[in-house]
Amino acid sequence: MEAIMTAGPDRLSTVFGALADPTRRAILGRLAAGDATVAELAAPFTVSQPAISRHLKVLEHAGLISRTRRATARLSHLEAQPLRDATRWLACYRQYWQESHDRLDELLAALQEEPRRDQPSGRPADGRTDPREDAS
């Protein structure tokens, strides 16, 4: 469990903050296809190259990209780990509730198929829960 906490919550907030902007998300999407220069990144947008550079600074600060020089051009590179931390956080929460609700769906269907009883216990659950059956 400790390993999960290596990227602290504050770091995660920085990552989510950087991801909150649609232009920055589009830049990350472009970088997923390969490294790119500022000019290449700015091409699909109506905003100026300096504006794109400011977005790149935010992404770099969040650790989402790194930048290197190739000859005269500055290349941006997608860093996968912070995104992976961010997705893992959401994935954990999603997994917990999606799975719970899928199970609840099944339970509700089973309860509605049963003839109505006063006792709320339904048909025997799977093997992990208490196997005692309501004898009433």
Add this chain to the structure above:
Amino acid sequence: MTQTDIVAVPGLPQIVITRDFRAPRDLLFRAYTDPELLVRWLGPRTMRMTVDRLDARDGGTWRYVHYQPDGEEHAFHGVYHGTPSPDGIVQTYEYERMPGHVSLNTVTFDERGSTTTFRQNTVFQSVSDRDGYVRSGMEEGVRDSMERLGELLAALTTAGHRGA
């Protein structure tokens, strides 16, 4: 398959979960407040669950435990505020490995025709609390993979081409 929608806006200490169920809201309410039913759906399938107490009335307390397959326990407890009813449930929520970090859950069941929309609004004490909460204990069972990263990037890319 119906999807559970989860909205966690960056910078806000809140998470909103919604899901449609094909069931009357009274039945959903029962599934949420009857311990015998609750253990049959809450949490990952791989985790056994027990309910220590669930006193669904104003000021009543609740506590339940998820058990990982290796025996490790994750316990949660809280207090009901106002009388829980099919109109809604208001309760505090605390993960026992993070004492003092309490969130407030407001659950509503909105019935329309044969469908009931479940909505859970969870408010945390801070953004750090929200972001730190799940990662501290709910890692179990979640695949760590580039696949998810790919999915996210695909979603982000699509989202990014609006309003840039």
